Amino acid sequence: MIIGLDVGGTHTDAVLIGKEGLIHSVKVPTDPDQLLSTIIKALERLTENQAIAEIERLVLSTTLATNLVVQKKLPPVAVLVSAGPGIDPEYFRIGAHYHVVQGVLDHSGREITSIDKNQIVDIGRQLKDQGISCAAIVSKFSVRNPAHEMQIAELLSPYVKHIFMGHVLSGTLNFPRRITTTYLNAAVYPIHCTFFDAVQLSLEKQGLSLPIRVLKPDGGSMNFSSSLDYPAQTILSGPSASVMGAINSAPKDKTCLVLDIGGTTTDMALILNGVPVIATEGIEIGSYKTLIRALMTRSIGIGGDSVVRIQNGKLTIGPDRIGVAMAYGGPVSTPTDALCVLGLTEDGDVQLAKNGLSLLAAEMNVSIEEISESIIDLACHEILGAAGKMVNFLNSRPVYTVHEMFENLQIKPDHILVLGGPASQFAERLAPHFTGKVETVPHWNVANAIGCALSRVTCEVTVYADTSQKIITAQGEKFEQKITEDITLEDVRQIAFDLVRAKALRRGAIPEYLEMEIIEESQFNMIRGFHTQGKNIRVRAQVKPGLLPNSIRKEAIV
Amino acid sequence: MLRAKNTTGLVFFPAFDWAISPTHPEREERLLYTQDQVLEEGLMDIEGIVELKPDIVTVEDIQRTHFCAPDPESVCTESHFISAGGAKTIGKAVMDGVIERGFALVRPPGHHANRVVHGARGFCNINIEAIMIEYLRKHYNVDRVAIVDTDCHHGDGTQDVYWHDPDTLFISIHQDGRTLYPGSGFLKEFGGPNAVGSTINIPLPPETCDEGFLYTIEHAVLPILDDFKPDLIINSAGQDNHYSDPITNMNFSARGYAKLTEMLKADIAVLEGGYSIEGALPYVNAGIIMAMAGIDYSKLQEPDYNPRFLQQPKHLSREIQKACEDAVNLWKKRDEFKKTVRSKPNCETRNRQIYYDTDNISESQLEVVRICDDCAGALRIDSTADHSRRILCVHIPRKACPACVKQGLEWYDAADPHTYDHIFLQDRPNDEYRVK
Ligand SMILES: [Zn+2]
Ligand SMILES: [Zn+2]
Numbered sequence: 001m002i003i004g005l006d007v008g009g010t011h012t013d014a015v016l017i018g019k020e021g022l023i024h025s026v027k028v029p030t031d032p033d034q035l036l037s038t039i040i041k042a043l044e045r046l047t048e049n050q051a052i053a054e055i056e057r058l059v060l061s062t063t064l065a066t067n068l069v070v071q072k073k074l075p076p077v078a079v080l081v082s083a084g085p086g087i088d089p090e091y092f093r094i095g096a097h098y099h100v101v102q103g104v105l106d107h108s109g110r111e112i113t114s115i116d117k118n119q120i121v122d123i124g125r126q127l128k129d130q131g132i133s134c135a136a137i138v139s140k141f142s143v144r145n146p147a148h149e150m151q152i153a154e155l156l157s158p159y160v161k162h163i164f165m166g167h168v169l170s171g172t173l174n175f176p177r178r179i180t181t182t183y184l185n186a187a188v189y190p191i192h193c194t195f196f197d198a199v200q201l202s203l204e205k206q207g208l209s210l211p212i213r214v215l216k217p218d219g220g221s222m223n224f225s226s227s228l229d230y231p232a233q234t235i236l237s238g239p240s241a242s243v244m245g246a247i248n249s250a251p252k253d254k255t256c257l258v259l260d261i262g263g264t265t266t267d268m269a270l271i272l273n274g275v276p277v278i279a280t281e282g283i284e285i286g287s288y289k290t291l292i293r294a295l296m297t298r299s300i301g302i303g304g305d306s307v308v309r310i311q312n313g314k315l316t317i318g319p320d321r322i323g324v325a326m327a328y329g330g331p332v333s334t335p336t337d338a339l340c341v342l343g344l345t346e347d348g349d350v351q352l353a354k355n356g357l358s359l360l361a362a363e364m365n366v367s368i369e370e371i372s373e374s375i376i377d378l379a380c381h382e383i384l385g386a387a388g389k390m391v392n393f394l395n396s397r398p399v400y401t402v403h404e405m406f407e408n409l410q411i412k413p414d415h416i417l418v419l420g421g422p423a424s425q426f427a428e429r430l431a432p433h434f435t436g437k438v439e440t441v442p443h444w445n446v447a448n449a450i451g452c453a454l455s456r457v458t459c460e461v462t463v464y465a466d467t468s469q470k471i472i473t474a475q476g477e478k479f480e481q482k483i484t485e486d487i488t489l490e491d492v493r494q495i496a497f498d499l500v501r502a503k504a505l506r507r508g509a510i511p512e513y514l515e516m517e518i519i520e521e522s523q524f525n526m527i528r529g530f531h532t533q534g535k536n537i538r539v540r541a542q543v544k545p546g547l548l549p550n551s552i553r554k555e556a557i558v
Numbered sequence: 559m560l561r562a563k564n565t566t567g568l569v570f571f572p573a574f575d576w577a578i579s580p581t582h583p584e585r586e587e588r589l590l591y592t593q594d595q596v597l598e599e600g601l602m603d604i605e606g607i608v609e610l611k612p613d614i615v616t617v618e619d620i621q622r623t624h625f626c627a628p629d630p631e632s633v634c635t636e637s638h639f640i641s642a643g644g645a646k647t648i649g650k651a652v653m654d655g656v657i658e659r660g661f662a663l664v665r666p667p668g669h670h671a672n673r674v675v676h677g678a679r680g681f682c683n684i685n686i687e688a689i690m691i692e693y694l695r696k697h698y699n700v701d702r703v704a705i706v707d708t709d710c711h712h713g714d715g716t717q718d719v720y721w722h723d724p725d726t727l728f729i730s731i732h733q734d735g736r737t738l739y740p741g742s743g744f745l746k747e748f749g750g751p752n753a754v755g756s757t758i759n760i761p762l763p764p765e766t767c768d769e770g771f772l773y774t775i776e777h778a779v780l781p782i783l784d785d786f787k788p789d790l791i792i793n794s795a796g797q798d799n800h801y802s803d804p805i806t807n808m809n810f811s812a813r814g815y816a817k818l819t820e821m822l823k824a825d826i827a828v829l830e831g832g833y834s835i836e837g838a839l840p841y842v843n844a845g846i847i848m849a850m851a852g853i854d855y856s857k858l859q860e861p862d863y864n865p866r867f868l869q870q871p872k873h874l875s876r877e878i879q880k881a882c883e884d885a886v887n888l889w890k891k892r893d894e895f896k897k898t899v900r901s902k903p904n905c906e907t908r909n910r911q912i913y914y915d916t917d918n919i920s921e922s923q924l925e926v927v928r929i930c931d932d933c934a935g936a937l938r939i940d941s942t943a944d945h946s947r948r949i950l951c952v953h954i955p956r957k958a959c960p961a962c963v964k965q966g967l968e969w970y971d972a973a974d975p976h977t978y979d980h981i982f983l984q985d986r987p988n989d990e991y992r993v994k
Contacts, residue, residue: 084861085841085857085858085859085860085861085863086595086598086599086844086857086858087560087599087600087601087848087853087854087857087858088854088856088857091559091560091854104861106861107591107594107595107598107836107840108591108836112861140598141598172597173594173597173598174597174598174600174603175598175599175600176599176600176603177600177603281603287559289603396611397611398569398570398571398609398610398611398612399611400570400571400572400573400574400593401573401574401575401576402573402575402576402635402636402637402640403575405571405612405614405636405640406614406636522574524574524586524587524590525580525585525586525587526587527580527581527585527587529804531581532580532581536587536590
């Protein structure tokens, strides 16, 4: 059996899944200031009277790191950057202990200026005096050559406890984002450790000695020990839990729009022929732009509890939430009240809902039923409008080859999957606005926790071969080898697959369910003068986000 | 946090799967390191810098500017449709107010492509700036346009397209034609009889440094631009003046290019040449983007930059000063020159030999323009390529007067299909292209 637990902004959902499918699920309110006790409470209620000895693992999606970042509660850490010419690195200053140090690499990773050892040692001493124990080290173009980051780390190691290096965290070129990403990992690290130690301890007290896995925003998971190397990869994992919860319902030959309709917001994403679409850029959180990979998701401030108003004679919904719907004793009218009036909710006080909506109806000079219809129509219209914008964004993404320009792949959703609290009511109402099929996901109100439980271990590697320098490297994988001039794209692909497989296994993957793919590759002849001097081959491979198929079949869940 | 002072659009189209030939300077790898540098600098993340996906131009867009023999599909590859499309995308976005300025970082380039196209010259097939400008004139009522060509090679194609157009000011700064391809671009080339002074060539001596380029911008280009008062300024932003360029002999730096961009304040920049793909392009392109966006570029420089090697000798400065004075003088006295160049009362003719170095084609042209004070003048080009294919091209200009419309139609109607392989009419007032 596997436990999936998804900490959401309003509710925390937990599910217990066995070979036969969903065994039990619970929903508890989230206390953002007491995440640990929220999680423990959910687990206690979930495992009550269950055969706990048969539970194999716990997969967790938490808002711990997200909250730290959003609430600006990050502890002080050191950031050392070596940049060289370009945009002045002072513009990327982050945290209270930011040091620009000597050292320059060019775009091919060739050293232009070396590191100044004394400078690093001086900074190390200073940090020790200041009591700073975590450091982030980033050099420009370190993904081409990590030597400077490694030299700085070695020089700094006697003075600080934990060091994060930029090249380990991502193989993508983007110096400012690498600085931010490395900083966030260093800053989240101490609390991440303390928190998960506490979770483990509480579980043990309950007799649950479980391996823990953590969900990432790309819809994959990693084991706890890997998360210590990449603690910031737990940021914003919530939306990916929902997408993974919908993935088994997504037909393999369709373009699915996934809508997770919550209390405050509706999160949306796309599943293309059974595979979720990954964002080209890393996640953005608060003012931070990062290299943390995530599924492409968008959020709109329209949910079941969004405030309904009339502004300048026009009906509006959201983007704010003040409390629950009036039908449930809340202070203002919401779309849920409209559903209640139309007889689409199971419970809720219709009279309370009508009381609120009658005022709006009078102002618009229509009946209560008519205004209820208008509210739901407007909500559907705005949700689909936002989804349309997301699809347009995807379709207008630049491409860099003649082939792709003329191929001009355009995405158009032909299937909608709805999950979240008011999923079934909204599915019915969305259908007339959409030409394809609209379906609810089985167990729509806890599907996110199911997705979390069954998510596969994912990871990626970037391999870079330069035959003129006769070297092949995969930054972050501690991989560097000499190569001969006759290395082919096929050879490099194989190396990438081997590396991504090994990395996934280290992170806790089950070997039978590793679905790997090449996500980017290119090969260029390097001509100097009029002679071919070598080849420049770049390959990026990943484990596809997906679900573990072993525990349950789709029918079992339905 | 960094923020662009001017909302700046960028079309990046490196055509990673297109080359003239495997070892040609115009090959797949050309913008690879530029992309690496731009990505690593994080330029695309800066608030106020946006990346746009290029359009693909239509055959009609090309025929608004060019006479292609036998047709655009035959003289262009798909990549040309996209690089011209990239320029068009930037032009539209500027006119629509989506961006204040924009840079089409695209390949292949276009400034050696003439009005008549039989094939590729100087790595260029179609003139991507001209196609964009004529699109904007048709769809946005843009009238007066200035093109400042800062490629190291003379922009002879752009000069040819706009030779007779008094509404387009073409200024080219380049390495002296006596020392570099295409061997043209001298002061005495200053436009046709209906557009005297609307072409200004400023040849600079080899080894000109930052100082000389910036002096030229300040003392010649900007004063002439101020006087011309264009609706739009286009920069043909070639990067082969760089000190590391393998096929030229100038000493311009990345920061110098950024400074030039800042001074010129072009609405639209379009990449032209530049073949130092590792040592120059990554830094020059980053510099142009930063300068267009109004971001501090003071820390930008090439890894091997050494200001000591880039000191301009005194005698060069004097030469450059003279070239600038000559250019400004020519501009000021353009009306007097007009009288002297008009030798005949009705029509002026030019006989030209044009060599297509990239495709090894020889073209001979007999060009006839109707002398006119009311418009750019009806134009008739009788062109033969490689002594075999003969075409007749008739151009009725955008703001043609009734007499020039009449003359153009007469030329087209009178042309004998037995004499020519193709007869073309570019009827700009009606935005029509006819073939017989
Ligand atoms: Zn050039
Ligand atoms: Zn006329």
